[in-house]
Amino acid sequence: xxxxxxxxxxxxxxxxxxxxxxxxxxxxxxxxxxxxxxxxxxxxxxxxxxxxxxxxxxxxxxxxxxxxxxxxxxxxxxxxxxxxxxxxxxxxxxxxxxxxxxxxxxxxxxxxxxxxxxxxxxxxxxxxxxxxxxxxxxxxxxxxxxxxxxxxxxxxxxxxxxxxxxxxxxxxxxxxxxxxxxxxxxxxxxxxxxxxxxxxxxxxxxxxxxxxxxxxxxxxxxxxxxxxxxxxxxxxxxxxxxxxxxxxxxxxxxxxxxxxxx
Ligand SMILES: [Zn+2]
Numbered sequence: 001x002x003x004x005x006x007x008x009x010x011x012x013x014x015x016x017x018x019x020x021x022x023x024x025x026x027x028x029x030x031x032x033x034x035x036x037x038x039x040x041x042x043x044x045x046x047x048x049x050x051x052x053x054x055x056x057x058x059x060x061x062x063x064x065x066x067x068x069x070x071x072x073x074x075x076x077x078x079x080x081x082x083x084x085x086x087x088x089x090x091x092x093x094x095x096x097x098x099x100x101x102x103x104x105x106x107x108x109x110x111x112x113x114x115x116x117x118x119x120x121x122x123x124x125x126x127x128x129x130x131x132x133x134x135x136x137x138x139x140x141x142x143x144x145x146x147x148x149x150x151x152x153x154x155x156x157x158x159x160x161x162x163x164x165x166x167x168x169x170x171x172x173x174x175x176x177x178x179x180x181x182x183x184x185x186x187x188x189x190x191x192x193x194x195x196x197x198x199x200x201x202x203x204x205x206x207x208x209x210x211x212x213x214x215x216x217x218x219x220x221x222x223x224x225x226x227x228x229x230x231x232x233x234x235x236x237x238x239x240x241x242x243x244x245x246x247x248x249x250x251x252x253x254x255x256x257x258x259x260x261x262x
Pocket of ligand 1: 100154159160161211212
């Protein structure tokens with residue numbers, strides 16, 4: 001029915017330059033004016049990291065020339081853009097090395113549970129298991145820098161960590177040169193820093209991460225899927241996962257990013 005309306009509109013236009021109001025109104029309801037559908041592979045499982053990293057058709061293995069080891073993967077579109085960005089950075093004397101990229105649910109679960117049990121210490125050498133008896137407080141302490149499995153942007157294959165996991169590295173010398181270059185140029189390749197300094201603009205969420213950059217053309221499609229289908233109640237399957245609802249991980253972490261990345 002909608003395609004008939006378009007034909008009507010075109011024929012009216014041919015006959016005279018005046019488009020009758022009723023036809024003009026119908027044009028706004030044709031499918032072409034609706035937002036593009038989210039690519040099918042970006043389903044709820046994908047955005048929650050429920051897939052195999054090695055065999056996913058949209059993920060590419062990162063050449064070890066670009067990373068700290070030869071077993072890292074990222075979304076192929078993000079990888080193409082990264083390679084262009086890497087080339088430009090290199091010609092400006094800046095070396096971008098990928099230290100982490102796509103991580104699925106199980107990988108993130110490993111990171112989270114090691115912190116939960118105190119096997120990996122939190123920043124400041126804090127043992128979360130010994131320091132935080134209250135499970136909500138323990139989850140919040142880990143959430144300063146690590147995502148709950150199922151809610152990480154690293155699941156999307158679009159987000160990468162560069163060079164070093166300390167903000168201080170990026171505040172002087174070589175690291176400062178790297179960060180300044182990224183701030184000035186990454187946007188030209190579709191990359192944005194989601195976790196900027198917290199303040200009135202970004203009152204909650206992860207602490208600032210100068211190393212974490214996100215390829216927006218795909219990440220924003222993933223965010224659209226999250227907005228449509230993700231619920232805190234879907235987070236389950238690991239130690240402390242039941243805290244996702246009380247903390248409201250969706251509002252306070254997934255959505256609480258640098259507004260210029262949205
Ligand atoms: Zn990261």
